[in-house]
Amino acid sequence: MVPHFTDELQEFRRQVRRFVKERIVPYGEEWERNQKIPRELFREMGELGFLGVIYPEKWGGSNMGVFGQIVLAEELARSTYGGVTVAVMVHVGMASPHLVHAGTEDQLKRYASDIVSGRKVCGIAISEPDAGSDVSGIRTRAHRDDDEWVINGSKFWITNGAYGDLYFVAARTDPNAKGSKGISVFIVEKGTPGFTVGRKLEKMGIWCSDTAELNFDNVRVPAGNLLGEEGNGFYALMHNLQSERLTLGAMCTGEAAVVLKRTIDYVRQRKAFGGTLMDKQAIRQRLAMLHAKLESGKQLLYYAAYLSQQGKKPIREVSMVKALCPEITNEIMYTCQQFHGGMGYIREGVIERMVRDARLHAIGGGATEVMLDEIAKRFDDVWYWD
Numbered sequence: 001m002v003p004h005f006t007d008e009l010q011e012f013r014r015q016v017r018r019f020v021k022e023r024i025v026p027y028g029e030e031w032e033r034n035q036k037i038p039r040e041l042f043r044e045m046g047e048l049g050f051l052g053v054i055y056p057e058k059w060g061g062s063n064m065g066v067f068g069q070i071v072l073a074e075e076l077a078r079s080t081y082g083g084v085t086v087a088v089m090v091h092v093g094m095a096s097p098h099l100v101h102a103g104t105e106d107q108l109k110r111y112a113s114d115i116v117s118g119r120k121v122c123g124i125a126i127s128e129p130d131a132g133s134d135v136s137g138i139r140t141r142a143h144r145d146d147d148e149w150v151i152n153g154s155k156f157w158i159t160n161g162a163y164g165d166l167y168f169v170a171a172r173t174d175p176n177a178k179g180s181k182g183i184s185v186f187i188v189e190k191g192t193p194g195f196t197v198g199r200k201l202e203k204m205g206i207w208c209s210d211t212a213e214l215n216f217d218n219v220r221v222p223a224g225n226l227l228g229e230e231g232n233g234f235y236a237l238m239h240n241l242q243s244e245r246l247t248l249g250a251m252c253t254g255e256a257a258v259v260l261k262r263t264i265d266y267v268r269q270r271k272a273f274g275g276t277l278m279d280k281q282a283i284r285q286r287l288a289m290l291h292a293k294l295e296s297g298k299q300l301l302y303y304a305a306y307l308s309q310q311g312k313k314p315i316r317e318v319s320m321v322k323a324l325c326p327e328i329t330n331e332i333m334y335t336c337q338q339f340h341g342g343m344g345y346i347r348e349g350v351i352e353r354m355v356r357d358a359r360l361h362a363i364g365g366g367a368t369e370v371m372l373d374e375i376a377k378r379f380d381d382v383w384y385w386d
Helices: 007-034 039-047 065-077 082-095 097-102 104-115 231-268 281-309 315-339 339-346 350-360 368-376
Strands: 122-125 143-147 148-159 167-171 183-189 195-200 211-222
Touching: 007 039, 007 082, 039 082, 039 104, 065 082, 065 183, 065 231, 065 281, 082 097, 082 122, 082 148, 082 231, 082 350, 097 104, 097 183, 097 231, 104 167, 143 167, 143 183, 143 315, 148 167, 148 183, 167 211, 167 231, 183 211, 231 281, 231 315, 231 350, 281 315, 315 339, 315 350, 315 368, 339 350
Parallel strands: 122 167
Antiparallel strands: 143 148, 148 211, 167 183, 195 211
């Protein structure tokens, strides 16, 4: 019913929805226990064309753009397994777009086919113990040595860290540059000497998505593995973060829609005090307000995506998406857990897992407070103030 979603995108939505129902939902609990998803899932999704939504047809993609990415994230969220959504969407919407946006013809020839097919899983290695939302604070270094770059440092909180095959690594190439200047991005393959996966990190949620520490000890990569311009990596990272934040917004609203509908169904049949919970005005009005908030978040997401698709730079609107959608989603999760009563706190229940998984959204990809400052910087650009 939204004009941005063409017939092609609607058909894509149906395909992903069917795949989620048949190939993810029946196995999610097992993957949660094993704390990983099988590599075959990526290859299956690659064969169906799910992993190349933003890649041009020349490189095996479907070129569906930002709305294709949003559809994929929304439909994966219907699985209720946030770890699956995170692992796949980091590959599709957060890591591999760096290659699309900045890769040379040679780099695309080398890697695009494996990425789109799911033969190689991607990770984005930016965050460090002292540099999360503040990308300019990274300490990992890289220096040129003849026709190679030598990388030293470590990365933290890296999704697909242990699982991945190909990483886009941010490192400071100009030690004298301050802040955001002098940062570059490199393509690093697993198995490169000196590159090791440190400990896997135990998390509150998204259990079947692996998160790990990465270490770089005199890791040598060819000069041709520099992605984009030397020293301009910060701006490339910020450009791609806009796409990442839209993806996170779609993950949020997708998960919130699922848990809200499940709760509406639950309170309609849950008996208490001589009727159902839905008979209680406080319950149904609270759910109605949450529904309104969810719809407002979705429409803001679609508007920001539309602006992005038109070639604009909607930093303010995307920052609003990243600030607002996780807050709405976590409010919905908390309230829906409350309305499920004791069952909402039981580990075997869907709600308990979704509450844990959703907590990450307000942290990853730029914390809410960072996003609010990005919005505040642009107060004077609002057209309707006057």
